[in-house]
Amino acid sequence: MSAIDALPPLREVIRSHHLQARKSMGQNFLLDLNLTAKIARQAGDLTACDVLEIGPGPGGLTRGLLAEGARHVLAIEKDARCLPALAEVSAAYPDRLTVLEGDALEIDPLASLTPPIRVAANLPYNVGTELLVRWLTPQVWPPFWQSLTLMFQREVAERIVAQPGSKAYGRLAILAQWRADAQIVMQLPPEAFTPPPKVSSSVVHLTALPCPRYPADPAILSRVVAMAFNQRRKMLRAALKGLAPDVEDRLRAAGLKPTDRAEQISVEGFCALAREIAAS
Incomplete structure (x- = not known):
């Protein structure tokens, strides 16, 4: 039994389902369920929200979100190897988890979500920035999401919250800060992951503003x-x-x-x- 629910510890899940992380898919798994629950808490009160999660892998953050009371979680997973493990999570939390197999860059999740919606994800490194830019640049504002709670490489996180005059300040900071409040809420060392990446990671929380901070086309x-x-x-x-x-x-x-x-x-x-x- 794990620290947050009746399911097995993540190391046991990974071992039983042969879920070694694949570099080609940008996978680095968080195995500490107390840590994934802490990340879930950074997304705020989830009891009245649907949550979109990208790249759940073996389900560590998924379990954190559900244990913290998310009304419903929609998880999009590209790696078919992870689906049996996620099915076990779904069985442990009846009617509160939906898993879609496929590429998050190609799937429209809105048909499976009911507002209010928040996004929380340990984003695969290879698609994280592209997804963030999409979420920040919809045709209509305000967007479908109330908030984004996302893990990035620390360098990317610092670019999101950077201020004028710093080397990290650029297009990503302006996109984020024009339409949202953005802050780094957690730092994670490489050893928190399996396998450990070569860089540190940060969790960024962005809250959508009702309208852009300043008028502009x-x-x-x-x-x-x-x-x-x-x-x-x-x-x-x-x-x-x-x-x-x-x-x-x-x-x-x-x-x-x-x-x-x-x-x-x-x-x-x-x-x-x-x-x-x-x-x-």
Whole structure:
């Protein structure tokens, strides 16, 4: 019996189902169920929520989410080897776990979820950033999710919460902080995982804002930010010269110095520039 439910410890589950982690699938399993329950608690009160989990593997975080009272968990798992172990979790928590086999980048989960919805996942390293960008850039805002509680490599987590002037500050920070409150809520060393990755990991919690922090057209903002950071060592007047023939005037009208560089500009500043570009 494990520390959080009547199911076997995860090491025993992995051994009985031959679930050695595969590097090709970005798998690193968390085996400490007290730790997975702690991560689940970072997602807040789940008793009235459906939870979307990506890459549950042998079910460590899944069990944490269910033990912490999640109304229902939808787990999307690409590795068919994990399905029997997840079926055992489903049997232990009747009618509260649905498992879909497939690629999270290709599956629309909304048909299987009832709002309010939160996302909690130990994301596979190879798809984590792409999924986050998708969740932050839907066609309509607010999004389907109330919050995201996600594990990343520490370097990626620091990029999400980075502030202007830091080397980590870039497109990911602006995407996240324009539409959400983002903070790192846990740090995990490599030895917490099996097998241990070469890097440390962090859990980031993002809460969706009801509307973006500052007004801006999403497509124009995305274009401005991408151009600015694609040549982040250049001054804005050079990096953004393709935006408009009078880009220096647009920069000044937005309250920005043409000689500044992208990493010096706040989210508010980029939004002001996007509005100026739209007006021109």
